[in-house]
Amino acid sequence: MAEIRDLMIKVPSIRHQWLTFLAGHGLQDFPPAEVAGVDHVVGLYENDRLVGTGATAGNILKFIAVDASTPPGAYFNQIVSELQSRLAAAGQLHVMVSTKPQYEKSFHYVGFQTLVHTHWGVLMEAGTPTITQYLQGLSGATGTIGEHRSAIVMNANPFTKGHRYLVEQAAMQSDAVDIFVVSTDRSLFTTAERLHLVQTNTADLANVHVYLGGDYMVSYATFPAYFLASNDTIINYQTTIDARLFRDWVAKILHIQTRYVGEEPLSHTTAIYNQVLQKELPPQVQVKVIPRLKVGRTIVTATQVRSAIAQNKLSEIRSLLPAKTWKFIQIHQTELETRIKKGMTIRGN
Amino acid sequence: MGISKAALAGTLESSDIQITLSPAANGIQIELTSAVASQFGEQIKKVITQTLQSLGIDNVAVKAVDKGALDCVIKARTIAAGQRALGQKEPAWEVL
Incomplete structure (x- = not known):
């Protein structure tokens, strides 16, 4: 043998x-x-x-x-x-x-x-667990008949006022909102830190539930190009897989009718992702693209926040961050800088 | 009783069976993949069920991928997976 x-x-x-x-x-x-x-x-x-x-x-x-x-x-x-x-x-x-x-x-x-x-x-x-076991195990994610349920998938690296704005829009227009935080741990802010900041920054919104996206939403299995530099054909293919997985399993089992996404003027990969979501999700799931929040003339992005941390210019980003994220970055500044020096990328997503 | 953690035993090679157990609440539920399921499916499930019961497990989700295993192999792999899921290190002699 x-x-x-x-x-x-x-x-x-x-x-x-x-x-x-x-x-x-x-x-x-x-x-x-x-x-x-x-x-x-x-x-x-x-x-x-x-x-x-x-x-x-x-x-x-x-x-x-x-x-x-x-x-x-x-x-x-x-x-x-x-x-x-x-x-x-x-x-x-x-x-x-x-x-x-x-x-x-x-x-x-x-x-x-x-x-x-x-x-x-x-x-x-x-x-095990299978996708069905994963979805059925999310407490509070089971909708009731007639309810309008929405979802947002975010990496939140880290959670900015822009994320908060997107969540608020969804929360106002829906009975319940499920936020799925990207589980794959390949970002400057660790998965635990990102999850914690999403939870604390949305705790006051009663109809918002926060979960980890597991292996199924923008994960290293469904969408590796989100984490590795790749060409457009690969990005198109992977985002299609990710979108259909959301449409045929996540939205179906959790009765999600609308997916909210932030408009994407800057990241090429995410811009393709948004296009593919709009092509693949309807009619089963509506896609609502929310224009980016601006503070003064600046569009709020987490990319900016990360580059300010790398350049030690924290004061520039204070206005882009909710109080809890700002406090977290101040406390962990040295640690975040060390991660960047050790080679953690701050570009990409 | 149920199990606290998931466990796997066995391989996908010819004449073997791969058993995966995971915690569940509603009895012993078996999902079987086998080329001979129509002839021997019920017998395979029976051996798995009896073996789990003799280990005292009656709430568990079972995934079985059969590659033509004989009953003694099915029993041995089920015992191994069951004991791993229960965290038992000593062989359960009374089950053999």
């Missing part, structure tokens, strides 16, 4: 062998950042010959490629099983994969469920 080995792809000769194998299976020309984001890579060997490979990045399976085997599927199952067992041993029982439509069936046979299907790609998940 074929044998699993760890592949140390930092070693140039092993990396070369691995990339050649992937290229032989049609996997090539991916952004270097995607390889750098990988946690573990395994190789499957039959008599010292590489016959399969697979990798994990967080709880996402990546770079899966196998030779044809007898019986068919044996190599594939062995790789997927090994990666799942390793993630389970590390306490991660929920696994996702974004793959080409021709591999959908193979993943079905090993217990994966399709979340979104498009012509170019498929998003699938296995294990």
